[in-house]
Amino acid sequence: MRRRVLEALVAARAARRPVVLATRLSDGAQWLLPDAAEEAAGLREAAAARLAGEASGVAEIEGERWFLAVEAPAPRLAIVGAVHIAQSLAGFAGACGFAVTVIDPRAAFATEARFPGAAVAVAWPGEALAALGTDARTAVVALSHDPKIDDPALDAALRSEAFYVAALGSRRSHAARLERLRALGHGAAALARIRGPAGLAIGAKTAPEIALSIAAQLVEARRA
Amino acid sequence: MSDGEDVLGAAASWLAVGERVALATVVESWGSSPRPAGSRMAVSDRGRIAGSVSGGCVEGAVIEAARDCLAGGAAREMTFGVSDERAWAVGLPCGGRITVWVEAVV
DSSP states (O other): OOHHHHHHHHHHHHTTOOEEEEEETTTOOEEEETTOSSOOTTHHHHHHHHHHHTOOEEEEETTEEEEEEEEOOOOEEEEESOOHHHHHHHHHHHHTTOEEEEEOSOTTTOOTTTSTTSEEEOSOHHHHHHHHTOOTTEEEEEOSOOHHHHHHHHHHHHTSOOSEEEEOSOHHHHHHHHHHHHHTTOOHHHHTTEESSOSOOSOOOSHHHHHHHHHHHHHHHHHO | OOOSSOHHHHHHHHHHTTOOEEEEEEEEEETTOSSOTTOEEEEETTSOEEEOSSSSSSHHHHHHHHHHHHTTOOOEEEEEOBOOGGGTOOOBTTSOEEEEEEEEOO
16 A cells, blocks of 8 residues: 555545545555546446445456445544543443544533543534534434533434434433423424433443443444 | 544554554455454554454464565465364464455555
8 A cells, every 4th residue: 555545544534534445456556536536447436336335345347356445434422411421431432433522511521631532522512513513423412411401412413414312311301301302393203313311221320331331322323 | 344443543653653564454254254344454563553354363364464565575365264273274263254455555
C-alpha cells in the first residue's frame, strides 16, 4: 500500500466519508473509490455495490480477482447525561467501536477527566445533537433522569434517523415521559422507537452492570 | 467492514514517528473463522501490533510474513485452513478457513 493511500483512508474516516479500497490480488495495485480518476472497467460499479451492502469481499472482474475493502465511518453514540452509568457506558461503547459523545449542560459532570476517550459537549442536548448531525449510524441514549435534559434529547432523536434511541428510568417514569413526548407531537410509531427502560434484561443492579446491558442492546440494534 | 478499532489510524501514527509498517487484511473467510473480511492487523518494525485477523491462531505466521514484507518481500496472499495438530502447522482449530493479504506500506 502506498503511504498516500493510507493517509487518504485515515482522512476519509476522520471526515466520516465511506470509501472502498480496491486491491488487485495478482499484483497488489490499489485504487481508492469513489476518489480514483481512472480505474479498471467495472470496478466502480462493484465498489458501489459493496459500499451499499457495507460488506468487504472478493470480486472477480474481467478475469482479475479484486479485494474490495469497505471503509465505513464508525457508528456513533450520543450519551445524554454525564452521570455515573455514562462513565461505564462510554468505555464499553468505545471498546465496541462507537465514537462516543457525552452531552450534558452541567459543566461539573461533563468533564474530559471523567470521560477519557470520549468527546464531551457542555451543552443542551437539542443544540449538541444538531451540531453532531444525528444520522442513521448514530445512537442516542438519555441517562440524566432529568426531563429538562432527557426530553429535548429524545425529541431531537425521534426527529432524526438515529438507529437506536433509549432512555433510562422506571416503567412509571417512562410512561410519564411518553406522555410528555406525545404532547410534543410524536405519534405511536415514533414513541415505539424508544427503548425504555434502556438495556437488555440481565438483572443489572450496579452502574457498570446497567451500562453493560445498554451496550449489549446497542450492539444488538446494530448487528442483529 | 469497520470494527471500530482504528488499525489504519494506528499504522499512520507509527509511520509519523518513523517506524515502518505492514498491514494484514482478511480477504476471505469461510466456516466458523472468527474475523470477517476486511478485518485488519498492523505490524511495525519495532514490534508494535494493532488489531487482528483471527482469534490469535494464525497471527504468528502473519506477523512473520509482515516482517518479510518490511524487509522488501512482495505483498502476498496467505491461506490458512484447519490445523493439523500432528504436523504442528499453523491453522484454525475452529475448522474455518481464511485468506489474508499481507503488504508493506511504502
